[in-house]
Amino acid sequence: MKKTAIILLCAVILVIPTVIAIVNYSHVKYAPAGEKDVTRVVIEDVDGVVTTYDREESEQRTDEVIALFFRLNSNKTEIVAVPDTVLQDKPYLVTISTKVKSEEYRYYFSMDPNLCYLFGPDGKSYQIGANEAAEFLSSDLSSSFYDNSTLPKLMLSGVYEVAPREASWTYKNFRGDSIVSDLTGVVSSAEQNFTEDVIFSLTYETEPDYFGIKVTDSSGDVIFDDQKSNLGSFTVDSEKTVYVEVTSKWYEDESRSFSGEASYVFGAQLSPAPAFRISADSVVRGGFLTVSGKNVADPASVTFSIDPSADFYTSGQFKLNFFKDGDLVKAIIPIHTSLEAGEHRITFTASGAEQSALINITDPGYPDSGMDVTAEKADECLSEAAKTEFENMVADIVKTDSPEVLLDGYFLSGGEQYTSWVIRSFGSRVLVNGGEKYSFINNGVDVQYGWAADVSALNKGKVVYTGETAFTGKIVVIEHGYGVRTWYWNLGDISVSVGDILEQGDTVGHAGSTGLTDMIYGGVHLAMSAGGVFVNPSVTWSGGVTFPEFG
Numbered sequence: 001m002k003k004t005a006i007i008l009l010c011a012v013i014l015v016i017p018t019v020i021a022i023v024n025y026s027h028v029k030y031a032p033a034g035e036k037d038v039t040r041v042v043i044e045d046v047d048g049v050v051t052t053y054d055r056e057e058s059e060q061r062t063d064e065v066i067a068l069f070f071r072l073n074s075n076k077t078e079i080v081a082v083p084d085t086v087l088q089d090k091p092y093l094v095t096i097s098t099k100v101k102s103e104e105y106r107y108y109f110s111m112d113p114n115l116c117y118l119f120g121p122d123g124k125s126y127q128i129g130a131n132e133a134a135e136f137l138s139s140d141l142s143s144s145f146y147d148n149s150t151l152p153k154l155m156l157s158g159v160y161e162v163a164p165r166e167a168s169w170t171y172k173n174f175r176g177d178s179i180v181s182d183l184t185g186v187v188s189s190a191e192q193n194f195t196e197d198v199i200f201s202l203t204y205e206t207e208p209d210y211f212g213i214k215v216t217d218s219s220g221d222v223i224f225d226d227q228k229s230n231l232g233s234f235t236v237d238s239e240k241t242v243y244v245e246v247t248s249k250w251y252e253d254e255s256r257s258f259s260g261e262a263s264y265v266f267g268a269q270l271s272p273a274p275a276f277r278i279s280a281d282s283v284v285r286g287g288f289l290t291v292s293g294k295n296v297a298d299p300a301s302v303t304f305s306i307d308p309s310a311d312f313y314t315s316g317q318f319k320l321n322f323f324k325d326g327d328l329v330k331a332i333i334p335i336h337t338s339l340e341a342g343e344h345r346i347t348f349t350a351s352g353a354e355q356s357a358l359i360n361i362t363d364p365g366y367p368d369s370g371m372d373v374t375a376e377k378a379d380e381c382l383s384e385a386a387k388t389e390f391e392n393m394v395a396d397i398v399k400t401d402s403p404e405v406l407l408d409g410y411f412l413s414g415g416e417q418y419t420s421w422v423i424r425s426f427g428s429r430v431l432v433n434g435g436e437k438y439s440f441i442n443n444g445v446d447v448q449y450g451w452a453a454d455v456s457a458l459n460k461g462k463v464v465y466t467g468e469t470a471f472t473g474k475i476v477v478i479e480h481g482y483g484v485r486t487w488y489w490n491l492g493d494i495s496v497s498v499g500d501i502l503e504q505g506d507t508v509g510h511a512g513s514t515g516l517t518d519m520i521y522g523g524v525h526l527a528m529s530a531g532g533v534f535v536n537p538s539v540t541w542s543g544g545v546t547f548p549e550f551g
Contacts, residue, residue, distance in 0.1 A: 035067065157199045299321075303348070304347070461502060474515070
């Protein structure tokens with residue numbers, strides 16, 4: 001009996017440490033983590049940069065970070081929910097770990113310390129104490145919260161980021177205090193060489209006050225040594241290896257929240273810069289310009305803008321498409337009727353290089369015209385359903401452009417082979433039955449023929465659509481190249497099929513009076529579009545579509 005008691009006592013003694021360990025583990029796991037229990041903090045800032053602070057690797061710095069977040073967590077007030085407007089902002093994701101568990105916190109900071117919030121691992125929402133929030137916003141941990149805290153990136157050719165050899169950067173926090181940015185991960189002493197052919201274009205997100213550039217060729221001869229403002233249209237005539245030194249400075253200013261400087265050294269294989277030429281410096285509303293470009297490797301990479309602009313160009317409805325033609329790229333710029341008359345600047349950008357030109361848009365003063373049809377015809381052809389049907393048809397036809405170029409020379413006016421006359425011109429406001437209820441802007445010209453006269457293809461092209469809508473009646477659409485299409489509607493019948501290749505003058509159908517028209521003796525509505533925009537077809541009747549040449 002005595003022996004059994006001793007054995008039991010020994011067993012209990014052996015089990016006690018295990019029980020104590022289990023109890024301690026359970027306590028540590030389910031109880032709130034103490035500051036001394038934390039071994040690691042992982043922070044993902046608003047830019048998505050993840051930084052890990054581990055006591056075993058950097059005890060002092062990790063202790064400072066842990067202490068700061070414990071102060072944030074200690075002085076907080078529970079609220080119903082973090083405001084929806086705040087939840088739209090990206091939070092700081094912070095994971096605080098002990099040896100046995102990890103807890104994730106989401107911190108939402110603003111420039112006002114009184115409006116900073118926390119979503120805790122307990123699923124509850126809190127408002128952070130103003131003093132603690134201010135402390136965080138004044139620390140280097142909050143740098144990604146400030147847009148001005150990062151040295152602007154220097155981009156070569158709009159594609160390649162160049163790392164500075166030396167740099168310093170200072171920004172101001174919400175209090176106006178100056179904070180020195182940590183650029184350890186930005187500055188690089190490694191040799192940089194951009195061996196792929198690049199265009200000499202150097203740009204910053206925030207342009208510096210001083211932007212000095214020195215370019216030396218492989219022989220040591222200085223090609224350029226001045227400020228960027230005097231660079232002009234600097235380019236090379238052929239591929240050339242160069243050595244580039246850049247010095248940039250952003251001066252301290254009371255109106256600014258940043259200052260700094262940076263220097264760069266790199267080598268590059270330069271190619272000639274893209275260059276563009278337009279067909280004229282003046283154009284009427286509803287007309288078009290042509291543009292040619294050289295030294296453009298990828299036509300799809302060219303961007304275009306016009307200033308002052310119109311909603312049509314900025315709403316995503318329009319993209320200027322360039323087409324490859326030998327060593328050049330070519331495009332047609334439609335001048336939408338919504339553009340105001342006056343001086344406009346058009347700008348092309350390719351491979352980081354930018355080129356602008358001024359054009360003058362004139363207003364030809366398109367006159368009003370009338371159209372008399374039955375009330376039933378007006379209701380049928382100009383109903384909302386008919387408008388939607390027409391718009392959907394147009395959108396479907398112009399959504400893709402064939403790279404095949406078939407057009408040749410000038411376009412027929414529609415009256416070369418038969419007696420005809422234009423009864424309604426492009427751009428006129430058409431008042432149906434004398435009122436404005438069903439008024440619309442004419443997007444082509446209405447040509448009166450004799451009944452059932454042949455309607456001819458205005459130029460060589462490929463038939464891409466045949467059909468009928470309430471508004472257009474029977475219609476044929478021909479694509480000619482460069483995004484140019486001619487449209488023939490109000491036809492009495494159609495003589496061609498989709499896919500047919502037509503020569504200039506070939507019959508597409510016969511004059512008629514289908515759809516919305518007052519040409520009861522037979523006629524056709526002739527329209528032209530470029531890049532999906534209806535333009536005045538009459539501008540092509542003598543001169544056709546021609547493009548600028550390079551000498």
